[in-house]
Amino acid sequence: MQPYTKHESIAALMNRSNVDTDQIIPKQFLKKVERSGFGIHLFHDWRFNDDGSDNAEFELNKPAFKDAKILVAGDNFGCGSSREHAPWAIADYGFNTIISTSYADIFYNNCFKNGILAIYVEQPQLDALMAEIAANEGVKFTVDLANRTVTTPGGNGFTFDIDPFRQGNLLSGLDDIGLTLKHVDKIDQYEAQHKLTYPWLWA
Amino acid sequence: MKKTMYEKIWDSHLVVDVEGQAPLIYVDRHLMHEVTSPQAFEGLKLSGRKVRNPHSILATMDHCVPTKNRDLPIADPIAKKQIEVMADNCRENGLNLYDMKNPNNGVIHVVVPEHGFVHPGMVVVCGDSHTATHGAFGALAFGIGTSEVEHVMATQTLPQKKSKTMLVQVNGTLSKYSSAKDIALAIIGKIGTAGGTGYVIEYAGTAINDLTMEGRMTLCNMAIEAGARAGLVAPDAKTYEYLKGREFAPKGDDWERALAYWQSLPSDEGAEFDAIITLEAADIAPQVSWGTSPEQVIGVDACVPAPESFDNEGKRKACESALAYMGLTANTKITDIAIDLVFIGSCTNGRIEDFRIAAEVAKGTKVAPGVTAIAVPGSYHVKQQAEQEGLDKIFIEAGWEWRDPGCSMCLAMNGDELSKGQRSASTSNRNFEGRQGKGGRTHLVSPAMAAAAASAGHFVDIRKL
Ligand code: SF4
Numbered sequence: 001m002q003p004y005t006k007h008e009s010i011a012a013l014m015n016r017s018n019v020d021t022d023q024i025i026p027k028q029f030l031k032k033v034e035r036s037g038f039g040i041h042l043f044h045d046w047r048f049n050d051d052g053s054d055n056a057e058f059e060l061n062k063p064a065f066k067d068a069k070i071l072v073a074g075d076n077f078g079c080g081s082s083r084e085h086a087p088w089a090i091a092d093y094g095f096n097t098i099i100s101t102s103y104a105d106i107f108y109n110n111c112f113k114n115g116i117l118a119i120y121v122e123q124p125q126l127d128a129l130m131a132e133i134a135a136n137e138g139v140k141f142t143v144d145l146a147n148r149t150v151t152t153p154g155g156n157g158f159t160f161d162i163d164p165f166r167q168g169n170l171l172s173g174l175d176d177i178g179l180t181l182k183h184v185d186k187i188d189q190y191e192a193q194h195k196l197t198y199p200w201l202w203a
Numbered sequence: 204m205k206k207t208m209y210e211k212i213w214d215s216h217l218v219v220d221v222e223g224q225a226p227l228i229y230v231d232r233h234l235m236h237e238v239t240s241p242q243a244f245e246g247l248k249l250s251g252r253k254v255r256n257p258h259s260i261l262a263t264m265d266h267c268v269p270t271k272n273r274d275l276p277i278a279d280p281i282a283k284k285q286i287e288v289m290a291d292n293c294r295e296n297g298l299n300l301y302d303m304k305n306p307n308n309g310v311i312h313v314v315v316p317e318h319g320f321v322h323p324g325m326v327v328v329c330g331d332s333h334t335a336t337h338g339a340f341g342a343l344a345f346g347i348g349t350s351e352v353e354h355v356m357a358t359q360t361l362p363q364k365k366s367k368t369m370l371v372q373v374n375g376t377l378s379k380y381s382s383a384k385d386i387a388l389a390i391i392g393k394i395g396t397a398g399g400t401g402y403v404i405e406y407a408g409t410a411i412n413d414l415t416m417e418g419r420m421t422l423c424n425m426a427i428e429a430g431a432r433a434g435l436v437a438p439d440a441k442t443y444e445y446l447k448g449r450e451f452a453p454k455g456d457d458w459e460r461a462l463a464y465w466q467s468l469p470s471d472e473g474a475e476f477d478a479i480i481t482l483e484a485a486d487i488a489p490q491v492s493w494g495t496s497p498e499q500v501i502g503v504d505a506c507v508p509a510p511e512s513f514d515n516e517g518k519r520k521a522c523e524s525a526l527a528y529m530g531l532t533a534n535t536k537i538t539d540i541a542i543d544l545v546f547i548g549s550c551t552n553g554r555i556e557d558f559r560i561a562a563e564v565a566k567g568t569k570v571a572p573g574v575t576a577i578a579v580p581g582s583y584h585v586k587q588q589a590e591q592e593g594l595d596k597i598f599i600e601a602g603w604e605w606r607d608p609g610c611s612m613c614l615a616m617n618g619d620e621l622s623k624g625q626r627s628a629s630t631s632n633r634n635f636e637g638r639q640g641k642g643g644r645t646h647l648v649s650p651a652m653a654a655a656a657a658s659a660g661h662f663v664d665i666r667k668l
Contacts, residue, residue, distance in 0.1 A: 022635045031281040033241035076397040082332040084348035110348035190218045200453035
């Protein structure tokens with residue numbers, strides 16, 4: 001995983017609620033057995049017309065949002081299926097930050113495992129950010145994870161909360177499994193006891 | 204201190220709980236299917252790690268398998284590859300796999316209980332959000348992402364944040380026309396698809412106690428549609444009766460030891476929940492979803508709502524776009540909505556009880572002209588049982604297709620799908636845009652409601668049949 005560094009990037013606006021993972025990456029693209037290459041299918045059904053051309057109506061197809069790394073979205077983002085292909089597609093497309101009022105649990109977890117920072121904001125704050133982007137498409141926000149701040153030219157900056165553990169892992173780019181395996185003796189101990197308590201699970 | 208069932212399971216599975224790190228919890232059972240596992244095996248191999256406890260894993264192939272002509276090679280080359288990769292991964296790592304040809308094959312969440320692989324008090328994970336199904340046994344069962352699948356394979360543990368607890372109390376008795384599916388939909392209609400976010404739901408009350416194990420699975424299955432991490436039902440005599448004698452259930456003296464443990468699991472009298480929701484079972488009419496989110500659901504005797512009827516802007520907008528996508532006009536009677544296809548199956552409603560109820564409704568009827576009706580058993584065992592009871596004949600005589608098991612039209616990855624603008628009555632769990640095929644329109648219902656719609660060609664209030 002790439003360490004997450006402070007950056008100034010275009011913020012794209014997706015003013016929709018309950019964007020589900022079936023939309024983020026429709027199921028016809030789930031049959032791949034690799035992790036990479038999902039970005040070209042991100043939001044496929046909204047993004048492309050039936051003939052494969054770009055759907056000009058779809059917000060992320062706006063030229064101003066090209067190269068955006070920050071996605072500002074409506075509430076309950078990432079609901080539905082647990083497919084990790086959704087954050088893979090989001091990251092592969094180029095986003096590394098999402099800002100919303102709420103996320104589905106599994107999606108939220110999956111983001112952090114793939115180097116994506118998902119930031120919670122309160123509704124009035126989200127409205128202000130959305131208004132700022134709408135009024136000035138292509139505007140760049142600065143995200144500083146170490147200091148937990150987002151700053152915007154329109155003065156809608158804020159400080160956000162994040163679990164220090166997640167923050168540390170994103171900043172260092174550390175892999176979760178490696179971290180857990182530091183506790184392998186504890187796992188061994190737990191398991192030894194487990195075998196005594198529930199022998200039928202080990203038969 | 205008085206504890207909820209969730210807290211008991213959580214506490215007994217804590218492996219590491221240190222300041223500044225997510226707690227690590229132990230995983231007893233790990234379920235797998237072909238779609239969300241290949242990248243996890245890839246990651247494991249690349250890092251030179253091994254599966255820690257192969258015996259904790261049970262795998263099946265369900266998402267992209269064909270539900271007819273199983274003996275022919277899979278036509279879709281990518282699906283074929285996914286199936287082959289799954290078989291290779293399981294073989295290389297010594298995992299128990301019920302492949303497409305295995306008599307135990309079926310949808311993971313249907314197969315696992317059939318073999319007694321999940322017991323009360325376990326922590327169970329799967330790279331699949333409907334893992335919540337197994338909460339019906341009083342196990343803490345939840346979906347995880349593919350990175351987490353790799354993490355569990357390598358360490359048998361998972362970093363987790365403790366959830367809040369929600370008690371959903373369903374009092375009274377359900378009308379004989381309503382089912383576990385209607386309870387599930389009514390709850391989601393009430394609290395919304397984000398209502399359970401951050402919570403583990405425990406379902407309780409007389410209407411829940413009265414449900415069969417199959418019904419409890421249907422209910423817990425859709426906890427995820429309410430946004431919850433997991434759903435739980437306290438184990439009781441029905442649970443033990445169901446498990447007894449199954450392949451992976453404890454045997455002999457172990458049975459008594461296990462039973463003693465299981466009986467200690469239900470929430471203590473007076474344990475506190477972070478939220479409590481109450482419903483009256485008698486008020487739950489057969490439900491039909493009208494929109495593109497499972498919370499957009501209403502009783503069959505009602506009309507499609509108008510955007511103005513919602514009190515918040517977000518819901519009004521969601522209603523507008525759902526009506527546009529679904530090709531519906533506000534205030535249309537639900538029973539006036541004509542359908543093109545009926546699907547009975549999935550891990551929500553693909554169990555023997557579901558086919559029994561549907562067959563009872565389908566018996567002696569004919570599928571309406573222009574309607575396609577498919578019955579897809581959740582597993583080969585369900586299929587076999589149904590055939591022993593002669594249910595297949597009832598469906599076939601009524602003009603239904605009787606298929607081999609798989610996820611099929613629940614997510615339409617295997618070629619079974621709606622075409623643009625087609626409308627289904629489906630017993631599955633998600634009515635998202637495109638879920639059953641691009642441009643397809645899904646109405647979620649119970650098996651009885653689906654069967655009734657098949658012969659009428661539109662939704663019918665089964666209470667009036
Ligand atoms: S039947 Fe549907 S919900 Fe269940 S596992 Fe298959 S695709 Fe998922």
